[in-house]
Amino acid sequence: MFICTRWAILLNFHAEISHLSSVEDILQVLIIFCVESLEIDFALLFSExxxxxxxxxxxxxxxxxxEKDCExxxxxxxxxxxxxxxxxxxxIPAFPDLHLSPAVIMKELSVSFPYFSAQTRLLSLLAPHEITSRELLDYQRRYLIINHIGNIRAEHDDFVVRFASAKNKxxxxxxxxxxDIEWSKEVKGTMYNMVVEGLELLSRWTGLVWEQSAWKFSRPCKDADSMASLGNSTTFFDYEKVVRYNxxxxxxxxLLELIGYIKTLGSMMQHCDTLVADSLWETIHLEVQDFVQDKLETMLRTSFRKKKNLIRILTDMRTLSADWMASTSKPDIQHSMETDESKENIFYPRPVxxxxxxxxxxxxxxCELVTGGNLRKHGGLFGNSGSGICADDLKLLETFFYKLSFFLHILDYS
Incomplete structure (x- = not known):
């Protein structure tokens, strides 16, 4: 029922949001976020x-x-x-036995959204079953696991050895x-990096399984003669054409080898989650405190020194997450802004x-800091040159922003 009426739900949603005065801005912000995230491959998990x-x-x-919205x-x-x-x-995989295609989605919706029918370049995109033989080989090289299994095998063997070494340490x-404090930080930091790499491998490999399945569903086997040679039956169900004979x-x-690697790697990481939990928490704590206690203080003292409207946001970030109990002392923000002293805070990471x-x-x-509360500015979130933030600080903020997203997955694991 849902699949049959899915566009009806969207049409009702569109009718409701059309009354909002800022709906165009909201949609554009969401599109920019999706595009930028896909272009820089910002997704630790394949599902994202x-x-x-x-x-x-x-x-x-x-x-x-x-027409105005298009422009x-x-x-x-x-x-x-x-x-x-x-x-x-x-x-695009949706469910194990259901795939979606951007080209098909837009062509179907063009019937319900008349103005979109004028977007000929988008509507001229080929659906998976329409792809020509010349382009077909390129997509097969990408979607079929058999073309990646050699590299996956090497990645698996290399990771297992390095993960076991990090676990032993x-x-x-x-x-x-x-x-030794420095050696302890190095060991825990290495384990944190190994967990991130492991999650990335599991995500990429699982995504390959899903994407190959979706590709096979989009292009069922059409060679009846070859199918007949595999069995005695002369009647074939559509499901058999995309799974059994495809x-x-x-x-x-x-496929079986890759599934084995996924289960092996996942089981290995799951068995030691309690062993490494403290190390992961401590490393994350160190990353957060290094940013909010040291890097933000440097920003307050230099590039943000005369920007009172932005100082409030920086101080809010420190108030929200700075662990002063792990520091020797809470610095005087006003004093550090009035002087050019570069005094590094000494703090001790804790598994918190x-x-x-x-x-x-x-x-x-x-987000509020780099956009000034105005997401309509050109350049996206961190590509906005009119934000008034120097390039070095903008890069630090961008790096930390994406690290925060990874922290959530690491915490779920541990």
Whole structure:
């Protein structure tokens, strides 16, 4: 029932939001976020990337409901950027037995959104089953696991060895009564990096399984003769054409091998989650405190010194998440702004990770800082040269913003 009426839900939603005066701005902000996130590959989990890909074509249709809206959108996001994203991912997994296509979504919605029918460049995109033989090989090289299994095998073997080594060092560290502080930070930092890398590998490999499945569903086997040679039945269900008879022997072997790697890696990381939890929390605590106690103080003393409207946001970020109990003393912000002294705060990491609420609040404050509360400015979130923030500080804020998103996944793991 939901699949049959999915566009009815969207049409009702569009009718409701059309009364809002700022709906165009909201849609454009969401589109810019999706485009930038996909272009820089900002997604630790494959499900996040697939979510962005599923949402983007719908947002584009909603945001181009008039000629004025189209002009406004394409000034901020060039249409070639959208075309590149849709061409790179012609098929998107939705459920294990259901795939979506940006081209099909936009063509279906063009019937209900008449003005979008004028977007010929977007509507000329090919659906997965329409892809020509010349382009087909390129997509097969990307979607079929058999073309990646060699590299995956090497990645798996290399990671298992390095993860075991990092785990052994953690065990050794815990058994040592008095350990060198720098060595302790290095060991815990290495384990944190290994966990991030492990989650990235698991996400990428699982995403490959989903994407290959979606690709196979979008292009069922059409060779009846070859199917007949595999069985006695002369009647084939559609499901058999996309699953049973749509994989060669080598493709099935590669799929099973990859699933084995996913289960092995996931099991290995799961078995030591309690062992490494303190190390992960302490590393995250160190990252957050280094930023809010040291880097923000430097910004307050230099580039933000005379920007009173931005100083409030920086001080809010410090008040929200600075762990002064882990520091030798709480610095005098006003004094540090009035002098050019560069005094580094000394603090000791503790296995106390920030809460989810703190992470989201920090991200919100960073957004407010770099946009001035106006997300309509050109250049996106961190590409806005008119924000008045120097390039070095903007890069620090961008790096920390994306790290915060990764922290949430690490905390879920631990």
């Amino acid at each position: 990337r697939h979510l962005l890909l599923r949402v983007l074509p719908v947002l584009v249709v909603l945001a181009t409901s008039s 406004s959108l394409y000034k901020k996001v060039k249409i070639n950027r959208l075309l590149t994203i849709f061409k790179n991912d012609p098929v 953690i065990v050794l560290l815990k058994s040592t009564d008095v350990a 994989y060669s022997v080598d493709e099935r072997k590669a 990770a920030p809460t989810t609420a703190q992470v989201h609040c920090l991200q919100f404050l960073i």
